[in-house]
Amino acid sequence: MKPDRFGAIVLTLWLACAPAAGAAAEAPADRKALDAIFDEVFARYRLPGLALGVVEDGRVVYSRTAGELVEGEGAKIDSRTLFKVASNTKSMTTATLARLVDAGKLRWDDPVTKWIPDFRMHDAWVGQQMQVRDLLIHNSGLRAGAGDLMLWPEPNAFTRADIIHGLGYLKPYRSFRSGYDYDNLMYIVAGEVAAAAGGAPYEALVRREVFEPLGMSRCQVGQWNRVEVGNVAQPHRREGDRNVPVRSDGDIVPTTTMDPAGGVRCSLDDMLRWTANWLKPQPRNVAWLSQEQRQALWAPQMPMPVSKRMREWDRSHFSAYGYGWRLADVDGVFKVAHTGTLMGMYSAVTMLPDKGAGFVILINGEGDEARTVLTQVLVKRYTAGDPALSVAHYASLIDREDAARPATEKAPDTTRRRRATAKELAPSLGVYRDPWFGEATLCRDGDNVRFRARKSPLLDGVVQRVGDRWLIDWDDPSVDAEAWLDVDASGMRLAKVDPQADFSYDYEDLAFERVGGCP
The missing domain is CATH 2.40.128 (Lipocalin)
Known part of the structure; x- marks a missing residue:
């Protein structure tokens, strides 16, 4: 499938970018304003830990952390602390596949059965017709999150072979390629396709194709020793006024079935290198991925609904999924982004290529609203420049949405049990x-x-x-x-x-x- 006209716009942006110094030393920025935003979010949402970085024109212009690896234990979070990036792993999986496409080892339109002969769906025709690209864009026809109980909660005993087998029994919610429904299982299959085409397990491939060439030296995937690696944030849940560790790591972090969909951990420094690579790569990274494949990853592949919030907050006109990236417009500015959510861990990577700017947010607690508000305020600094669009402004909008939600969308009272x-x-x-x-x-x-x-x-x-x-x-x-x-x-x-x-x-x-x- 050839990238469409919108993908060509992205390519033009890339060609206009000169080589950059990369995500290294911090450059001057409006630090006072960013500090105020950081402090307000950290305090308002009582987070156990927060890491925030901003990239402009290929340089890190802001990097700050606060909080602890485990609340109450004293070990401080810094820019080298590892966080679960959760579904931001997906863009690393698609980048790995794109590298294999560049190398001639794989095609986006290859049938999945070429690489996984046992692959099948509930409808046999869908299993035969599904291409590698279909694994990446949430168009399978399954209900959102279908089969995720084979991935979470962890730990569990499901294998990737179980997932490939189980897909044949999951009944579709709609017809194949007819609409967007977020899917994690297809990324597990995509990881196995990459392993078959690349001649190595998924975890070895993503280290070889992404972490090592881009200098993301702290990133971890697969089995690793938490004690030897050190400086690893632990997830938390809210319990009254406290943040309590939940699902804490043992000394050995095992390989998990869900690695290709959400198993990577990286530091803020690593994620800023990742972000700078897409906006303005260092000279040594320009050849890491061809312009053709960079364009393909950011080309709209599957239309997504434009929500009421997107229309009202961002004046958005379109929303789509690329290969591992969400694409939209904010105040007429192109946005490339993704979020990641696992129990007690939240991440966000947001880029505005027209502005040469990008942001990374990492949280080791219940941070859904904090992530939304912080991302929104940062984006609006570049697209609207209105100081009234503050943390308090967006927090109040969310509160109003919650108050207006009908009873049918709220959890019933089950206390009398x-x-x-x-x-x-x-x-x-x-x-x-x-x-x-x-x-x-x-x-x-x-x-x-x-x-x-x-x-x-x-x-x-x-x-x-x-x-x-x-x-x-x-x-x-x-x-x-x-x-x-x-x-x-x-x-x-x-x-x-x-x-x-x-x-x-x-x-x-x-x-x-x-x-x-x-x-």
Whole structure:
């Protein structure tokens, strides 16, 4: 597929850029204003840690960090601290693939089955027709987040082979290539395609093709030793007025199934080098990726909805997904960006190529609103230049949106609950099986009833009675999306209690059938 006219505009921007010194020494900037923005966001949202960097014309003009690796333990975050960049990994995966395309080892329009013969989808025709490019642009027809319970919560026992096999059982939400629905599993498949074409495991490829040539020396993926590497931020969740560590790393950080979709960790310094490479690469990096492939990565591939917020806040007219990047216009200025979200970790990379500017945000706590507000204020400094578009301004807009949200979009009150008894659920107890998720048990636990997923040990909780419904209260507080439980003669089904919960808790895609009695 040839890049369209918009991609050609991006190429023109690249050709106009002279070689730059890269993301090294900090240059003068309006530090006082940026410090005020940083301080207000850090304090307003009570973050455990925050790292922010700004690149202009290929140079780092602002870099600042605050907070601790683990709140209360004293070790300070700095520009070399490793954070989970989560879905900002996706652009590194697509860059790896683009390098293989440059090398003649792969084509964007190769059938996926050329590299993974066992690959199939629920509709056999879709599996045969799916190309490498389709793996990257969220057009599979699956529901947003479909099958993500094979990735999260971690740790779990699902492998990449399980994911490739499981895709054949996930029923489509819409027809292939007809619309945008965010998908993580296809990036796992893309990582396996890269491994097959590149002759090395995904983790080795991304180190070889991205980290090493771009000098991203602190970035980690695959198995590594946290103690030896050192200076690693840990995720946190809010508990009252405190930030509490959650899912903390052991001494050895293992390779995970989800690495190609969201498994990379990098420092602020690394991510600023990454950002500068796209805006104005150093001379030694100009040849790292051809202009043709740089253009392809930033060419609109799949239309995305323009939300009410985008129209009202940014006067946006278009939104699209490229290869691992979101593309949009803000006040008439082209924006290339992506975010990353994992339990207790938030990241954002935002670039305004027309302005030669880019920003990196890394947070090791519950930072959804903080990331949104900080990104918005930074972008508007370049596109609008209006000091009224401040942290307080955007924070108040979000508060108003939350207040106006209809009751149907809010979590119901489930505080009046009690533990279900084994007697109440006696006819439904047993072993159940879903074709892609595997076995789960609904069995007696003393006088109570417990749900356990065999391959996902954190999905373990006691069944509660709430009015006339059943609810699963997960034991691990890091599993932050409770599930409604419906069970009858046709099988067992789950659904999110909070309709706004992360779509990766894709309970709605499960279809358990009873296969036996409790052990």
